[in-house]
Amino acid sequence: MPEAPPDEERALRVEGLDVTYGRALSALRSVSLTVPHGTVVALLGANGAGKTTLLRAVSGTLRLHRGAVTAGRIRYGTTELDGRDPVAAVRAGVVQVPEGRRVFAGLTVDENLRSGGLGLGRRRPAQVAEARDRVFTLFPRLAERTRQAAGLLSGGEQQMLAIGRALMAAPRLLLLDEPSLGLAPQMVYRIAEVVREINAQGTAVLLVEQNAGMALSLADTAHVLEVGEVRLSGPADELARTDAVRRLYLGETTETTDTTDTTDTPDTPDTPDTTETTTETTDAGDITRAAGTTEGQGAA
Amino acid sequence: MTTFLDNIFNGLALGAVYALVALGFVIIFKASGVMNFAHGSLLLLGGYLTAVFHDDLGFAGALAVAVLVTAAVAGAMDRFLLHAGGTDPHTAHVQTIVTIGVDIVILTDLSRRIGGDLLSLGDPWGDSVSGLGPVTVADSRIAAIVVSTVVIAGVFALFRYTSWGLSLRASAEDVEAAALMGVRLVRIRTLAWCLAGALAALAAVFLAAFPAPGLERTTGQIALKAFPAAILGGMASPPGALAGSLLIGLTEALVAGYQSDLHILGEGFGDVAPYAVMVLVLLVRPTGLFGGKAAVRV
Numbered sequence: 334m335p336e337a338p339p340d341e342e343r344a345l346r347v348e349g350l351d352v353t354y355g356r357a358l359s360a361l362r363s364v365s366l367t368v369p370h371g372t373v374v375a376l377l378g379a380n381g382a383g384k385t386t387l388l389r390a391v392s393g394t395l396r397l398h399r400g401a402v403t404a405g406r407i408r409y410g411t412t413e414l415d416g417r418d419p420v421a422a423v424r425a426g427v428v429q430v431p432e433g434r435r436v437f438a439g440l441t442v443d444e445n446l447r448s449g450g451l452g453l454g455r456r457r458p459a460q461v462a463e464a465r466d467r468v469f470t471l472f473p474r475l476a477e478r479t480r481q482a483a484g485l486l487s488g489g490e491q492q493m494l495a496i497g498r499a500l501m502a503a504p505r506l507l508l509l510d511e512p513s514l515g516l517a518p519q520m521v522y523r524i525a526e527v528v529r530e531i532n533a534q535g536t537a538v539l540l541v542e543q544n545a546g547m548a549l550s551l552a553d554t555a556h557v558l559e560v561g562e563v564r565l566s567g568p569a570d571e572l573a574r575t576d577a578v579r580r581l582y583l584g585e586t587t588e589t590t591d592t593t594d595t596t597d598t599p600d601t602p603d604t605p606d607t608t609e610t611t612t613e614t615t616d617a618g619d620i621t622r623a624a625g626t627t628e629g630q631g632a633a
Numbered sequence: 634m635t636t637f638l639d640n641i642f643n644g645l646a647l648g649a650v651y652a653l654v655a656l657g658f659v660i661i662f663k664a665s666g667v668m669n670f671a672h673g674s675l676l677l678l679g680g681y682l683t684a685v686f687h688d689d690l691g692f693a694g695a696l697a698v699a700v701l702v703t704a705a706v707a708g709a710m711d712r713f714l715l716h717a718g719g720t721d722p723h724t725a726h727v728q729t730i731v732t733i734g735v736d737i738v739i740l741t742d743l744s745r746r747i748g749g750d751l752l753s754l755g756d757p758w759g760d761s762v763s764g765l766g767p768v769t770v771a772d773s774r775i776a777a778i779v780v781s782t783v784v785i786a787g788v789f790a791l792f793r794y795t796s797w798g799l800s801l802r803a804s805a806e807d808v809e810a811a812a813l814m815g816v817r818l819v820r821i822r823t824l825a826w827c828l829a830g831a832l833a834a835l836a837a838v839f840l841a842a843f844p845a846p847g848l849e850r851t852t853g854q855i856a857l858k859a860f861p862a863a864i865l866g867g868m869a870s871p872p873g874a875l876a877g878s879l880l881i882g883l884t885e886a887l888v889a890g891y892q893s894d895l896h897i898l899g900e901g902f903g904d905v906a907p908y909a910v911m912v913l914v915l916l917v918r919p920t921g922l923f924g925g926k927a928a929v930r931v
Contacts, residue, residue, distance in 0.1 A: 397809050423815030435810040437803050448803045451796055452815015502815065 342410040343370040345391065345427065345506055345539065350405035350415075352386050352395065360386040360400065361561045368506060373528065373538045375552035375569060377545050377582055382558040384541040385432060388508045391539075392429040393419040409506065423452030426505035432514060432541075434495040438484030442475055445483050445494055449501025460503075467534075468497035471527060489520035496527065506537045513544045525551055545582035549573040557582070567620030575620065638768045640890035641883065646774035646839075648882025649781035653836035654859035655866065655874040656788060657829030663805040663869050664825030666725030667715065671732040672833055672860075674739035677853035679703040679834020680754065680841050681743055684848050687755030695755065700834045707830025708823045710735055716819065744850040751847035760843045773842035784835065785875065788828070792871065801825055805869065858885070861911035865921050873923030880914075881907045 345368040352361040361383045368374045378384050389395045390402055391414060407415040412425040422428070428449075437445050446468060450461060469476040472493040478486065483494055492512055499507060509528065513521040525547050532538050532551075542548035549555055552569035557578065565572060572578050654676065661669045669675075679699045686695035714735060715728040758773040765775075792798035800821045804811035812818055833856070840855050841848035862881040866873025888895060889903040914922065 392813055394809055394812055397812060418817075419812045420815045420817055423813075428815075429813045431810055431813055435807050437806040437810065439806055440799075440802060444799060444802075447796075448799055448811070448814050448816075450814075451800055451803070451811075498814065 343426075343505055343537075344368060344410065345537070346406075346408045347387070347391070348406050348408075350387070350390060350407065351403045352383070352390050352400055353403045354386075354398065354400040356401075359561060361390070363405065364558070364561075364563050365405075366556050366563065366566070368537050368539050370505070371532070371535055371537055372553040373532050373540060373551050375545075375548035375555040376539065376541045376558060377543075377548060377555060377578070378558035379581075380543075381560070383561045384558055385510055386561075387558070388429055388510050388539070388541060390415065391427060392422045392508060393417050394429075420452050423502055423504075426503070427508065428452075428499040428502045428504035428506075429508035430495050430499045430510060430512065432510035434488075434491045436483040436486070436491050436494050436498065438482065440483055441480055442483055442486070442494060443479040445498050446475075446479075446501050449498035452502055461501075464501045464503055468500050471500070471530060472497055489516055489523070492516060492520070492524060493527070496524075496531075500531070500536075504536060506539065507531060508539050508541075510541045511543060512540075513542060513547055521547060545578065549578075565620060565622055571620055635767050636890060638766075639770075640886045642765070642768060642770050643774065643890070644883035644886030645879065646770075646777045646882070647886055648879035649778045650836050650839045651859040651862050651882050652785060652875050652878035653781055653832045653839075654856050655863040655878045656785060656871060657832045658859065658863040659866070659869065659871050659874045660788075660801075660825050660829045660832075662863075664801055664822045665711065665715070665728070667728045667732060669732050669826075669829070670729065671710065671736035671739060672829070673853035673856035674736045674743065675703055675707055675830050676833040676837045676840070676856050677743050677848075677850070678706060678739060679830075680837030680848040680852055681747065681752070682834070683754045683838060684752035684841075687753075692755045692757055696835075696838060699837075700831045703834035704827040704831040707833075708827040711826035712819075712823050716822070740850075740853065743853075747848070747850040749850075751849055752841070753847050754838055754841050756838060756842050758842060771843050773839065773844075777839040777842075780835070780839070784832070788832070789871065791828075797821060797824060858907045861907045865911045865914045867921030867923040870921070870923035873921055876922055880910060884910050 347367070348365050350361055350364045351359070353359050364383070364387060366374065366376075376384050376387065386395070386400065389398065389400065391407055393414065395401060396418075402415045405415070406413065409422070409425045409427050412421070414422055414425065414427070437448060440448070446465060450456060450464065474490060475494060475497055478490070483491065486494060496507075496509070496512070512524050512528070516524065521544065528538055528540065528551055538551075540548050540552060549569045549572060554567065555565075555569040555572045556563050557565040557572070565575070565577065654672065657672060658669060661667055661672075679702075682699035682702055683692075683695045686698050689695075690698060710732075715731055756773065758771070758776055761772045762769050763772055763775065792802065800811065800816045803814065804816055804818055804821060808818065836856075837848070837852065840852055845852075858881060859878065862877035863874050864877070865880070866875070866877035884906045885903050888906045892900075892903065895902060
């Protein structure tokens with residue numbers, strides 16, 4: 334690998350991305366976002382908003398789900414990623430940890446970790462050992478269980494293994510899909526620490542989460558997806574203070590608005606204007622909202 | 634007692650050859666989720682090529698050509714006929730049906746070429762026999778056991794220690810997760826088909842060698858006996874395929890050896906026995922001997 338390129342060449346840029354499943358079902362519409370080098374970016378949204386679809390588009394696995402990028406582009410640094418296979422993403426340094434962990438249950442912990450480096454082809458043993466040491470330093474518990482079948486690990490351990498497996502490819506950008514899903518609160522806290530640590534070591538993270546509280550506490554910037562479009566974008570701490578996010582994703586009741594709003598099912602396409610018209614807390618200056626989005630079109 | 638030992642030895646030799654075929658079934662199934670019904674004609678193709686070339690190239694040269702060509706045909710079959718739709722994992726059953734068609738095409742052509750002949754493969758063992766303790770056994774059967782053991786050990790080492798093996802096992806567990814790790818699914822899969830084809834070509838040699846009369850156009854049907862072996866092993870388990878093959882081989886040899894005592898079951902029960910064993914095993918263990926669901930803690 335060459336010496337580190339300048340920071341702007343190590344950013345993920347998604348521009349005007351449209352994704353369609355089965356040539357008919359529109360899942361993303363002109364989505365743009367950037368993950369600069371060394372930052373944590375959170376992607377929030379309800380089920381079906383298109384978060385996982387965005388990750389699939391970046392990692393090149395849309396085709397496995399009969400999806401395709403129909404417009405826009407995805408670049409990591411100078412590498413074009415749209416329409417490429419997953420190997421291209423891994424080689425560019427972009428590795429995804431899939432939702433639901435998806436460790437190879439019948440393989441040992443050690444074999445799972447080895448599999449993380451498969452996309453890079455032949456590597457020097459020293460590089461592999463270095464990557465493995467990094468994983469074992471982050472997750473000492475895995476080091477004690479190298480010979481155990483991955484399927485016999487606890488849920489939290491499996492999540493650690495899934496992250497460790499991805500780290501074996503020495504990524505510069507890690508795509509994390511719902512790492513807190515189905516884990517005990519203590520383990521969620523532990524995962525959050527791990528994400529912080531990975532980021533401190535210089536790896537950028539694109540974090541997809543339903544646990545908005547955790548995601549916003551980790552992220553530098555955040556984006557909110559709603560039915561396939563970016564609805565809100567901005568610095569994570571400012572987004573966390575907006576009423577819309579607090580009400581919809583942090584489960585808080587806001588004092589400023591009519592309480593009946595909170596009992597409504599959140600963010601259905603028919604009632605989007607409640608988000609728009611809600612009084613915002615004052616200092617939301619950096620937050621951009623999707624202007625003039627029309628609603629009611631085919632939900633994904 | 635001697636008869637019994639004879640039968641056991643024959644059973645082991647048969648089982649070793651079935652194992653080469655059954656392992657091919659399993660490798661293909663693991664890699665692509667396809668049951669390869671064309672495996673019998675691939676086997677026949679390998680045998681036929683060895684028979685055609687052994688005069689000019691010698692046995693070893695002919696076998697090498699046969700193994701390589703059969704591997705290439707199997708790989709090409711996967712790449713160009715089955716896999717044209719891309720890496721869509723939802724079409725395995727369609728591809729399984731396609732293999733039936735491919736089987737008919739290859740088999741028809743080879744039958745036309747072989748006709749009613751019995752082809753010699755020119756193997757070095759001929760009809761020589763050796764004394765092994767109290768029993769006398771054909772050298773070709775000793776060779777079958779030795780070669781199969783070595784080759785199968787090699788295949789297991791491939792599974793365990795190479796990145797191809799790891800990629801294959803990982804993608805058999807979870808295609809999408811393997812893809813996300815950068816496993817080249819298409820390449821891994823095609824290589825698996827090639828390996829299975831090579832194993833089938835090798836198996837053909839021992840199925841046509843003494844005491845069998847030679848290669849005939851029905852030799853490929855013997856692959857059908859390895860099919861229950863693969864199934865009762867659990868279909869996706871290489872060790873299961875081994876155990877299943879030995880079980881089928883022993884059953885067949887013992888039934889054939891004690892035919893006179895078993896005439897109540899009718900003549901030629903030896904041909905039916907593999908399927909009878911398969912049904913019995915599946916009644917007790919519906920997922921096969923080694924096909925139990927992988928240990929998963931939820």
